[in-house]
Amino acid sequence: MNADFNQDHFALFGLPRRFRLDDAALDTAYRKVASEVHPDRYAHAGDAEKRLALMMATRVNEAYRTLRAPLARARYLLSLAGVDTQEETNTSMPPDFLMAQMEWREAVGDARAARDVGALEEVSANLARERRGYEAELAEALDDRSDTVTAALLVRKLRFLEKLEQEAGDAIEALLF
Amino acid sequence: MALLQIAEPGLSAAPHQHRLAVGIDLGTTNSLVATVRSGTATVLPDTQGRSLLPSVVRYLDAGGSVSVGYDAQAEQSRDPANTVVSVKRFMGRGLADLSDTATQPYRFVDAPGMVQLVTRAGVKSPVEVSAEILRTLKARAEESLGGELTGAVITVPAYFDDAQRQATKDAARLAGLNVLRLLNEPTAAAIAYGLDNGVEGVYVVYDLGGGTLDVSVLRLTRGVFEVLSTSGDSALGGDDFDHRVYCWILQEAGLSGISPQDSRLLLTRAREAKEALTEHGETRITVLLSDGQAVDLSMTQATLHDITRTLVEKTLMPVRKALRDARIRPEEVKGVVMVGGATRMPHVQKAVGDFFGQTPLTNLDPDKVVALGAAIQANVLAGNKQTDDWLLLDVIPLSLGIETMGGLTEKIIPRNSTLPIARAQDFTTFKDGQTAMSIHVVQGERELVNDCRSLARFVLSGIPPMVAGAARIRITFQVDADGLLSVSAREQGSGVEASIAVKPSYGLTDDEISRMLTDSLAHVTTDIEARKLREAIVDAESLAEATRNALTSDGDLLAPEERQQVETALAAVATAIARQETRAVNEASAALNRATETFAARRMDRNVQRALKGQNIGNL
Ligand SMILES: Nc1ncnc2c1ncn2[C@@H]1O[C@H](COP(=O)(O)OP(=O)(O)O)[C@@H](O)[C@H]1O
């Protein structure tokens, strides 16, 4: 196979390689590229081409998913720069973050125990706000200062927040459905 | 079949060669077949002008002759045990999955993965019963179109899991259909609706049929139909409303311990009453039972609404869930498309309307819209349409995971991921010298494996012996555009491709399909060998033609010696066709396929680059 499969995700969509990304431009580019490689375009093609379309469409979807989500995008940019985000190995966090973390966890736990969907939604909204703050910091660290050490730490923090948001979301779902 | 041409918008490949392709709505209650003729999608009626084919199959004798549709339906209360209705509810389902077997007039047998039914023609799997319905529709289509079908798009509820999808595909294969795609019913409806009305924005499709509820949230943007989320209940539909009415009749008339025949009859009357109350404020229910007892009751619309309120409320759950998954608020929804016969009920329309704060769209025939959308898609997939002005991006409805320690599931592919998707997961051995391991794949959202659907158990063997934890086995889970899963594995260190023994927890093996196929063709006089040769030649010819077209338009992408290889493979195809040998033709086609792999990749790349350039110019 040729360049298709070795290109990075940004090049695949013809977008600049950076954290600040124009969501609308990504969406448009994704639709264009997906249109060209989707298996539906090759339903009556030969087997080789069908297989290729399946692989390419899978790859394009993966690239889109990665770039569309800020945390995954940051992690991906760091991996392109050869930086390991150490999400599994490095658990040391600044004390203030750990404190905040514990408070969030408690808030989610309390609201779940009280079966209080409203409270869970409030926690979710707060978590989302917090997350957007970190994302703004990531943009500065990655795009403006090329500070990969700070960026990696922010990725680890975001990972924590995302897990909490997920927990809150699961709890809401468990209560609603 | 015809290679490469669809990526060439300007290039018309043999326009006279219209391929016969159909869309089939294989419904719980009713099935339909539609096609695109002179650019317009139309439902194909039977010789008596009826569009719907009731999804009812009656086994007439031990030899396996059947009647399908209205005739079978007319006999269902006389011969309930041999007349299978709503077979779709049993597709890909084990006995334990069915909640209401007690009220069903059938004798079920629990077979591995999927229940089977005892009929006078022997034990039948739901796949075989469904294949009878598909066969009838195929015959109807071939008769009215005057030729053999190239392929079909079959619709399935969006909420169908892998087992149910696989069963549907098996049924189509058994009926001798070439499945171009399994298409989700709400998505099909959105295609029919969206293309007709040229709409943009977020739409919800609410499809309440006889046995299933399906909800999809879609974003329509300049010809791209992007499914954002899907949800539903594969055991909630109009039948449940019938059942409430049936229970009400039993209660009002003080009946108990009635025969299967009477039970069937009462269910039919219940359904008629329910349907009548869509138009009328009140209806009469009269039944003469087999013991001579007469039932004569009157039911009002208010009573119906009252006894089914909880059902209607229950249908809104998946709606909420789908919106939540799509991160869309009800007020952001531009339109709600109503599909399925049961959405004719006024209290269903009102409940949905109240939920979204807008009147749902009911200007489409809720019976036909799914089949029409499938026909439009089939027409494109068969290669009849040269301008690809729209695209469908669908999602996997339920998460895929594997069993981990303690009977827990670990999610590998989350629900509502856009298809196709692949995820790799690394595993290792836990004993020295271990050469095999087993992996259990499940589908569903619950934490415990036992609460999810078991899809397959894989045994990986041939792992090179190493110390515990040293092997790194990467298993790749690939879900294709039909929502069907396949699995491959490789030992990373040694590169050894571990062999996988697939033991599906459901469905049919290829051998079983081909045995059933042979059985069903045994009394047909077509020469199977001649037919195989004809198919091989048709495929080879269209592959060759498409390759020649590709050489004309994009030949510059090949170096002279690469081009020579393709030309050689092309010549070999021609020689094989001249020899009139099925095997030779198939082998030559396969060789041509291989010889064009790199070429295809470069062409795809060029098309992507062109598409992106077009976009950049458009953005300036
Ligand atoms: N006028 C009507 N009023 C109420 N229900 C109706 C009406 N017409 C059809 N139905 C119901 O719609 C269901 C069948 O819908 P359909 O879309 O054909 O189902 P499926 O897709 O499951 O085959 C049945 O439960 C039937 O009773």
Ligand SMILES: [Mg+2]
């Ligand atoms: Mg339907």
